[in-house]
Amino acid sequence: MTTAAKAEYKALTNEEAEALVKNLGLISETELSVSEIGDGNLNLVFKVTGVNESVIVKQALPYAKVVGESWPLTLDRARIESDALIHAAKYVPHLVPKVLYTDSILAVTIMEDLSSHTIARKGLIESNAYALLARDIGIFAARTAFYTSDFYLHPFEKKRLVQSFSNPELCKITEDLVFTDPFFDHETNDFPEELRPDVEQLWSDAELCREAGLLKYQFLTQAEVLLHGDLHTGSIFVKEDSTKVIDPEFAFFGPLGFDIGQFIANIALNYLSQHHHSQEPFNRKETQDKLLKTIEETWKTFENEFSRLFREESTEPFAGTDGVLENLLEKTFTDAIGFAGCEIIRRTIGLAHVADLDSISCSDVQHYLKRKALKLGASLIKTRSSVTTIEQFTSRVRGA
Known part of the structure; x- marks a missing residue:
C-alpha cells in the first residue's frame, strides 16, 4: 500500500x-x-x-x-x-x-474487488444461508475488540489510537439517528401514517425513552474498544467459503457490545421479514431457525474467542482476578441487547431503513411486521437486564 x-x-x-x-x-x-x-x-x-x-x-x-x-x-x-x-x-x-x-x-x-461475494443483506432476504457468517462475525468482533482494549494495549498506545480514531461527525450521525431521533417526533423520522399510533405510543413511553437515553450515554462515554461502528448486514460481503467486513467509516472507540448488538439486530429484522420472503411454510421455518442459530453462534463465538484471548494474552494485572472477565462479558451482553433494540427501532421508523422490510410490496404485511419490530425493539431496550442468555434473546425474536 x-x-x-x-x-x-x-x-x-x-x-x-x-x-x-x-x-x-x-x-x-x-x-x-x-x-x-x-x-x-x-x-x-x-x-x-x-x-x-x-x-x-x-x-x-x-x-x-x-x-x-x-x-x-x-x-x-x-x-x-x-x-x-x-x-x-x-x-x-x-x-x-x-x-x-x-x-x-x-x-x-x-x-x-469482492464481486465474487454477495452483500449479506441481499442474500439473506433471498433466504440463503451462509455457514461461516456467524463464526466469522464472532471472530471479527472478538479479535478487533480485544486487541484494541486496555486488556491488551499499553495505556499510551490505547490513548493514541483513541485520538487517531476520533470520529465526531460520523458518531453524531449514530447519536442522532440510532439513539435520539426515533424516540422523538423528529423530522428525520420516516414511517407510513398507518404506523403513527404505534410510533406515538413509543414516543410517549417514558421508561423506554429513559432507557434509550442511558444507552446513548454509554455510546457517548465508554471508549472501550475500536468498533466497526456500522456492523449491519449491508456492511458484510459473503459467499459459501468467505466473509468480508467492509465500510468501517463509522469506526471509533466505543462500548464493547455495540457491534454485536447492531449485527444481531439486523439478523432479527431479517427473521421478521421471512414471514413474507419465505412463502412456503416449511422453508420459512427452516430459514428462520437458521437465522436464530446465526444469532446464537455469533454471540457464543464472540464470547469464547474474547475469553480465550483475555486469558492467554491479557497484559492487565487485574485480568487474573476472579470475576473480571465474567462481569465484563455480562455487561457486554446486556449492552448488546439494548443496542440491538435501538437498532431495530431506528431501522423501522428512522431515516435509514432496511430492505428486509421495505422490499415487502404488500403494505399491510409490511406494516404488520414493522409493528412487530417496534414492539420487539422496545421490549429489548426496557428489559435487557432480564435477558441473560443468547437463547433468551432468540426466544424473544421468535415470539415477536
Whole structure:
C-alpha cells in the first residue's frame, strides 16, 4: 500500500477513477472499463475492470448523498475507514478486503474487488444461508475488540489510537439517528401514517425513552474498544467459503457490545421479514431457525474467542482476578441487547431503513411486521437486564 497527496479534493468522474488506477499500475492491463456502482448514502464507488483483473475505488463525498449538500460531512472518514481496515487486517486478514492504496486529500481508498461475494443483506432476504457468517462475525468482533482494549494495549498506545480514531461527525450521525431521533417526533423520522399510533405510543413511553437515553450515554462515554461502528448486514460481503467486513467509516472507540448488538439486530429484522420472503411454510421455518442459530453462534463465538484471548494474552494485572472477565462479558451482553433494540427501532421508523422490510410490496404485511419490530425493539431496550442468555434473546425474536 502507498499513500500519496493530491493538490486538492474533487469528486472523481469515471474517467478519472480509471486514470488513477492506470497511473498507479494496480491493474497491468491497458484496456479498462469503469462503472460507478455505489448505492450507499455517503460515497462514490467505482469498479475498474480489465479482462482478468479488477479493483474498487471508493471516494468519500463531502456530504451525505441521502440528503444532499445541505448535510456536509468530513472527508476524514475516508482515512478512518482505510486505517480501520488496515488495523483489522493485523488480526483478521481473511475477514476484510485488502487495501491497495489510499489518498487522504482525494479521500480515496482503492481495495480488492469482492464481486465474487454477495452483500449479506441481499442474500439473506433471498433466504440463503451462509455457514461461516456467524463464526466469522464472532471472530471479527472478538479479535478487533480485544486487541484494541486496555486488556491488551499499553495505556499510551490505547490513548493514541483513541485520538487517531476520533470520529465526531460520523458518531453524531449514530447519536442522532440510532439513539435520539426515533424516540422523538423528529423530522428525520420516516414511517407510513398507518404506523403513527404505534410510533406515538413509543414516543410517549417514558421508561423506554429513559432507557434509550442511558444507552446513548454509554455510546457517548465508554471508549472501550475500536468498533466497526456500522456492523449491519449491508456492511458484510459473503459467499459459501468467505466473509468480508467492509465500510468501517463509522469506526471509533466505543462500548464493547455495540457491534454485536447492531449485527444481531439486523439478523432479527431479517427473521421478521421471512414471514413474507419465505412463502412456503416449511422453508420459512427452516430459514428462520437458521437465522436464530446465526444469532446464537455469533454471540457464543464472540464470547469464547474474547475469553480465550483475555486469558492467554491479557497484559492487565487485574485480568487474573476472579470475576473480571465474567462481569465484563455480562455487561457486554446486556449492552448488546439494548443496542440491538435501538437498532431495530431506528431501522423501522428512522431515516435509514432496511430492505428486509421495505422490499415487502404488500403494505399491510409490511406494516404488520414493522409493528412487530417496534414492539420487539422496545421490549429489548426496557428489559435487557432480564435477558441473560443468547437463547433468551432468540426466544424473544421468535415470539415477536
